[in-house]
Amino acid sequence: MENLPSFRELDAQYVMPAFTRDMMITRGSGSTVWDSEGKEYIDCVAGIAVCSTGHCHPAVVKAICDQAHELIHCSNLYYVPHQAELAKKLVELSGLEKAFFSNSGAEANDGALKLARVRTGRKKFVSFIHGFHGRTIGSLAVTHKPAIREPFEPLGLECSFVEYGDLESLKEVIDKETAAVLVEPVQGEAGVITPPAGFLEGVREICDDHGTLMIADEVQTGMGRTGKWFGYQHTRVMPDILTIAKGIASGFPMGALVAGNGLEFRKSEHGSTFAGGPLACATALATIDVIEEILPSIAAKAERFRKGLSRHHIRVAGLLIGMSTGDRCASIRDACAEKGVLVNCAADGNLRLMPPLVISNIEIDRVIEVVNEAMG
Ligand SMILES: Cc1ncc(COP(=O)(O)O)c(C=O)c1O
The missing domain is CATH 3.90.1150.10 (Aspartate Aminotransferase, domain 1)
Structure with a gap:
């Protein structure tokens, strides 16, 4: 043979x-x-x-199989089965207002950067040293790690990186041109680095002082991982934009951004062929039911x-x-x-x-x- x-x-x-x-x-x-x-x-x-x-x-497998028998894909040209139901659920869980779906964490962050730019009219971003936000051109531009970012520069986004936990340094770099600060409630890829008490509250306050949006990247910390639905819920802080992926659909590729304070994409400002498809949404809804119990x-x-x-x-x-x-x-x-x-x-x-x-x-x-x- x-x-x-x-x-x-x-x-x-x-x-x-x-x-x-x-x-x-x-x-x-x-x-x-x-x-x-x-x-x-x-x-x-x-x-x-x-x-x-x-x-x-078993509940997730059943949701995938049931939905696969009904409809696998239809396009966002049409109302998508389960999509609005899932958006409602994420809004309820996060305390924010509206969702937009993606296929990964990096894509969710790209969407958040676009949303922050288009609604503030500002161009600059701040994120944190050792933070990780993804490997697409946009999300990489706000990811600190020089070894993975520098070979691809210029990335076309201006981002300043400050020490995680250091509010004084944040105050020094943020200005009236800063569209958003991206922050992980806990830095996962960096090795589970937890910030000092009051850090997220401080970031929120500094953002508010400058009319800058706060984006919580909960791609790793979200969906129950830290013991609450989202890491910021361990504090009294509410971000303007939340990004989610990883645990949202038990391994079925999916991401989302959820925004508050009236922030939303308008017609044609953003889009995706696959994002928020019926199979992904059905899987995420089943996943959320299971997480709710545990x-x-x-x-x-x-x-x-x-x-x-x-x-x-x-x-x-x-x-x-x-x-x-x-x-x-x-x-x-x-x-x-x-x-x-x-x-x-x-x-x-x-x-x-x-x-x-x-x-x-x-x-x-x-x-x-x-x-x-x-x-x-
Ligand atoms: C905090 C955080 N943001 C974004 C990403 C990128 O997500 P993805 O690999 O789904 O693009 C990751 C992946 O590890 C992450 O941990």
Whole structure:
């Protein structure tokens, strides 16, 4: 019989090598995944905080299958089944006013930047050092990390970067030409960096003083990840624009921006072929139903992680957990995988755990045991 190439060989020959890859995950259920060799893992990566309801949650699978039998796509030229219902839900959950859908987090942020520009008539932005907002040209322009941004400059957007948590520096760069400040309530890609108390309130106040909009990038922190629907809900702050993606539809590609204070796109100012399609919206609605049930349990699960891992330098924002490891992150990650637990290395040697929100206490205890052993 012909010797067929392995998936590694096919990938090496035909896929652009932009990603560093390891195994192939072929199956998932709840917080468990299996690789192509049949090895089982507790998944504390969850598609990078995407598989909020766990893998293949029956209610989510049913919503996808039911909708796929009805209508997969129709275009935003028409009213789209489930789209307005989902927009209403996001408005209710966020306390904002109107939604616009996208297919990813970067696209949601691009939309937010466009909305801020077109409604303020201003051109400049401010965001934070070590922040991450995506890799499209627009979202990359407001993403600090020089290694991924600089090769693509000029990006056509003027953005100043200030130290996360430093309100004095923000005051120095913001002016009457600043359309918006983009901020993550917790910096996820940076390694789960939590800001000092009062930071978001300070950003809000400084924005208000300058007539500048505040955009909360909740692509990673939103949809229940931190124990509330959105990270800003742990404070008394209300952003002008909220961006969401990752956990919104359990892995079905979708993003959204939700805006308040009368901010909205007018006819033809923005658009997308696929965004807010019937399949994505039905999946997101099913996801929200599941998260609604488990949201009250997130704080206790986070506390269980915090206690169990307290001998390390740990930062806990609900089920978004970061630990400093110095230069040992990759070896700790690999040791965990060896013992059947998937964890991730974020920036600067920070080990990151972002399990499905449905993770059980038994699974949490096993993760704690494995991570403690690997950390030494
Ligand atoms: C805070 C934040 N914003 C935006 C993005 C980009 O989202 P996407 O990869 O869906 O474009 C990410 C992805 O990690 C993120 O963490």
